[in-house]
Amino acid sequence: MPELRRDPIIGRWVIIATERAKRPTDFSFTKKEDASPPSEKCPFCEGNESLTPPEIYALRKKGTKPNKPGWEIRVVPSISPFLKTEGDLDRHGKGMYDLMNGIGAHEVIIATPHHDSKPFIKGLSQIEKLSGVIIRRMQELKKDQRLKYVLIFKNQGKIAGGSKLGHQHLQLIATPVTPKRVKEELVGSKRYFDYKDRCVFCDMLRQELDDQKRIVLDLGGFVAVNPYCSRFPFETWILPKRHSCDFDSMTKKEIKGYSEIFQLTLKKLVKTLGDFPYNIVLHTAPLRRRKKKGYWETIEADYHWHIEIMPRLTQVAGFEWGSGFYINPVPPEDACKYLKEANNVAT
Amino acid sequence: MPELRRDPIIGRWVIIATERAKRPTDFSFTKKEDASPPSEKCPFCEGNESLTPPEIYALRKKGTKPNKPGWEIRVVPSISPFLKTEGDLDRHGKGMYDLMNGIGAHEVIIATPHHDSKPFIKGLSQIEKLSGVIIRRMQELKKDQRLKYVLIFKNQGKIAGGSKLGHQHLQLIATPVTPKRVKEELVGSKRYFDYKDRCVFCDMLRQELDDQKRIVLDLGGFVAVNPYCSRFPFETWILPKRHSCDFDSMTKKEIKGYSEIFQLTLKKLVKTLGDFPYNIVLHTAPLRRRKKKGYWETIEADYHWHIEIMPRLTQVAGFEWGSGFYINPVPPEDACKYLKEANNVAT
Numbered sequence: 001m002p003e004l005r006r007d008p009i010i011g012r013w014v015i016i017a018t019e020r021a022k023r024p025t026d027f028s029f030t031k032k033e034d035a036s037p038p039s040e041k042c043p044f045c046e047g048n049e050s051l052t053p054p055e056i057y058a059l060r061k062k063g064t065k066p067n068k069p070g071w072e073i074r075v076v077p078s079i080s081p082f083l084k085t086e087g088d089l090d091r092h093g094k095g096m097y098d099l100m101n102g103i104g105a106h107e108v109i110i111a112t113p114h115h116d117s118k119p120f121i122k123g124l125s126q127i128e129k130l131s132g133v134i135i136r137r138m139q140e141l142k143k144d145q146r147l148k149y150v151l152i153f154k155n156q157g158k159i160a161g162g163s164k165l166g167h168q169h170l171q172l173i174a175t176p177v178t179p180k181r182v183k184e185e186l187v188g189s190k191r192y193f194d195y196k197d198r199c200v201f202c203d204m205l206r207q208e209l210d211d212q213k214r215i216v217l218d219l220g221g222f223v224a225v226n227p228y229c230s231r232f233p234f235e236t237w238i239l240p241k242r243h244s245c246d247f248d249s250m251t252k253k254e255i256k257g258y259s260e261i262f263q264l265t266l267k268k269l270v271k272t273l274g275d276f277p278y279n280i281v282l283h284t285a286p287l288r289r290r291k292k293k294g295y296w297e298t299i300e301a302d303y304h305w306h307i308e309i310m311p312r313l314t315q316v317a318g319f320e321w322g323s324g325f326y327i328n329p330v331p332p333e334d335a336c337k338y339l340k341e342a343n344n345v346a347t
Numbered sequence: 348m349p350e351l352r353r354d355p356i357i358g359r360w361v362i363i364a365t366e367r368a369k370r371p372t373d374f375s376f377t378k379k380e381d382a383s384p385p386s387e388k389c390p391f392c393e394g395n396e397s398l399t400p401p402e403i404y405a406l407r408k409k410g411t412k413p414n415k416p417g418w419e420i421r422v423v424p425s426i427s428p429f430l431k432t433e434g435d436l437d438r439h440g441k442g443m444y445d446l447m448n449g450i451g452a453h454e455v456i457i458a459t460p461h462h463d464s465k466p467f468i469k470g471l472s473q474i475e476k477l478s479g480v481i482i483r484r485m486q487e488l489k490k491d492q493r494l495k496y497v498l499i500f501k502n503q504g505k506i507a508g509g510s511k512l513g514h515q516h517l518q519l520i521a522t523p524v525t526p527k528r529v530k531e532e533l534v535g536s537k538r539y540f541d542y543k544d545r546c547v548f549c550d551m552l553r554q555e556l557d558d559q560k561r562i563v564l565d566l567g568g569f570v571a572v573n574p575y576c577s578r579f580p581f582e583t584w585i586l587p588k589r590h591s592c593d594f595d596s597m598t599k600k601e602i603k604g605y606s607e608i609f610q611l612t613l614k615k616l617v618k619t620l621g622d623f624p625y626n627i628v629l630h631t632a633p634l635r636r637r638k639k640k641g642y643w644e645t646i647e648a649d650y651h652w653h654i655e656i657m658p659r660l661t662q663v664a665g666f667e668w669g670s671g672f673y674i675n676p677v678p679p680e681d682a683c684k685y686l687k688e689a690n691n692v693a694t
Contacts, residue, residue: 003678007576009547010528010535014576014673022580022676024619024685082674095554096547097575151670161661173672180671184357192355200356200443207442228444229354229361233369272371281669308669314508322628322655323498324527325520326361327429329369331350338371 002083002102004177012180015082015102039115044074044167046113052076056107057137059129072126073133074110075172081106082173089146089176103146105174109133115167127259130170134282135248135255137172142287147174149182149286152247157277160312178286185283186303193302201304202243204228214332216339217264220257224265226332226339233314233330234273234339236265238307245285245303262307269311271342277312349430349449351524360524362429362449386462391421391514393460399423403454404484406476419473420480421457422519428453429520436493436523450493452521456480462514474606477517481629482595482602484519489634494521496529496633499594504624507659525633532630533650540649548651549590551575561679563686564611567604571612573679573686580661580677581620583612583686585654592632592650609654616658618689624659 003016043051049067057075064070083104091100111121111130121127138150151173155162163169178186192200208215208225216236217224224238238261240254250258269276284305320326350363390398396414404422411417430451438447458468458477468474485497498520502509510516525533539547555562555572563583564571571585585608587601597605616623631652667673 005576007574008535008539008551010531012576012578012671012673014578014675016577016678017674017676018678023681024581095558096550097554151672153669175672181357181669182671184671188355188357203443204355207444211442227354229352229359230363231359231361234371279669283669310669322500322528322626322630322657324359324529324531325498325522326359327364328361329364331363331365334370 001087004100004102006098008096008098013175013177017082039166042115042165042167044108044110044165044169045115046071049074052108053079057133057140059133069113071113073112073129075133075137076108076110078106078108078171083175100176103176105141105144105147105172107137107172107174109137109152109170109172111168111170118168121168121263124259124263127263128255131250131255131259134170134172135250138248138284138287141174144174145288146176148176148288149178150174150284151179152282154278154280156279157275157312160277160279162277182283182286186286186299189302189304190298193298199243199302199304201239201306205239205241214336216268216336217261219261219264221254222257222261224261226336228332230328230330230332230335231320231326232310232312233328234269234311234335235328235332236269236309236335236339238262238265238309239304240306243301243304245300245305247282247284247305265309265339268339268342269309272338273311273313279310279312281308281310283308348434351447351449353445355443355445359527360522364429386513389462389512389514391455391457391512391516392462393418396421399455400426404480404487406480416460418460420459420476422480422484423455423457425453425455425518430522447523450523452488452491452494452519454484454519454521456484456499456517456519458515458517465515468515468610471606471610474610475602478597478602478606481517481519482597485595485631485634488521491521492635493523495523495635496525497521497631498526499629501625501627503626504622504659507624507626509624529630529633533633533646536649536651537645540645546590546649546651548586548653552586552588561683563615563683564608566608566611568601569604569608571608573683575679577675577677577679577682578667578673579657579659580675581616581658581682581686582675582679583616583656583682585609585612585656586651587653590648590651592647592652594629594631594652612656612686615686615689616656619685620658620660626657626659628655628657629653630655 003018004013005016006013039045042048046069053076055067055074055076058066058071059073061070083102083106085105087101087103089100089103112126134152141147141150152170154170189200205223209218214226214228215223216226221241222238223241224236227235227237285299285303289299314329348365350365351360352363353360386392389395393416400423402414402421402423405413405418406420408417430449430453432452434448434450436447436450459473481499488494488497499517501517536547552570556565561573561575562570563573568588569585570588571583574582574584632646632650636646661676
């Protein structure tokens, strides 16, 4: 059973893989890379369903059977899960340390039946379907009272921790604790709300829309922006203009608008940066809200879901891990200029 | 002038390079790598002093002149500084955003006159001298009232953001704000102290020394430990057993003990992991302590300086940037076993 351990100084939780632990010789700089498998052996390709664990959910054509061809999006358990579904949390202490069992879920969302390693997913309707599947999984996992957060992320390219499979997919990790970065945002936006009685993200959007210097796109109820305080070159956020703390509260029309701006933003990034490595993380409100009177209402009012696209262009980022101090060699205003100019992006 | 910008949500400061800003084509995945220069052209080699800006400080043999051969350790300004010494902080707002000028210092500490790209510095006495020079620079920079923190770090290997120069050096960045990760530690250790009236690091050391499972070395008044909540495989911290918040408060005898454990720890890591990429960061107390009654004394009592060695073995770390959720595939107890067994490390 993996372990969740809490840092006694700053309170950050870390997943420690106690089974399948790696040895020093397992690390790539001492070991030769495996080549990516050909598409006949790709476990994410249509027809190879038997190469993955049984599916958790799939968007399928009528009349097709589970774990057989005929799907458009398929959700399967990770074959090397960081967290496991079975068991109790068993929170306890070890002297001054806190830990719990690594209960949670680790799923792979296969974004398309076709073998394709392009940095974005083809077809607007496919992204709409994908958003629908993400929402469905979130709502399903919300029912499990042990879980506090659903993290959705995508790693593209080796530098960003992407897989060598060359088949577009996302990952979902459901955790029994709220990730630290999200918690920091929750605390920060609550503090702002307490002071101003307004959402910090809404205020930011208003100022950015007035200013226009960092707005890449303003489309269908959504905005793509290079944040004023971008940590990474070409860091881009996508936010809904309608205040909402939950990704899964989107209406059908909003899903359409979101999918369009998401696809167009990625295309502009690809046009500007080539086949670039990146991480995408969805920041949405936690599954559970504290029962404290008024708190629940506060999160609804003060938090604002958004997507963070983080290109991994610089290796300079080394010491940032240890200091939390970021150095960004591309002002977001410059990044925005390049992205605005990136037109004629092929579909 | 570089800009320091504050994230309005969580309050993190980011350095934005407004001059020398990079263009999309500057990033290495679109551009060919330059090979590392041969040693005759290495600006850090003895004899090539004219290839760097004039030195800020050097530990020199008697009778030798500044910016000429005859030095053992040399401190020069960075040729592409992230922060600059000249000017005013000029803290101000832009609508809801906060910013200030990028005032500070960015120095390179050349650790040896000899061209050597080994992951550790040869010779115990050289490390002692290096520690002495770091302390001297800290005490000098402390006099500048605009500066709040001195960050000392080393990036080794391309993945860790290391330079291609192949000549051992450290970097020093003095900042007008305290880096977020250090602040989190200050806040966390203060909270612990308020509750327990003890230093959280001292308590941790006591428990680890009782337990022994994660203690790599216990030597000359210092301990090398794989933290219970390690974020990275083989993450190793070095802490003084004597409670102290300031790196620059070490006695001569302590500098000797520290240099010995530092060198031996790095050698054990190299013996175990080969020529591995890593980041090292020194966490020490801020230069200024708040004037509030009692606060100064609290930092002295509750904070404990330490070195964090972070091997960069996994690319998996992708989404951690965005979530603050770390996944470590090597339990620190396993890492410790490997490091303990790594004996016969050549000098």
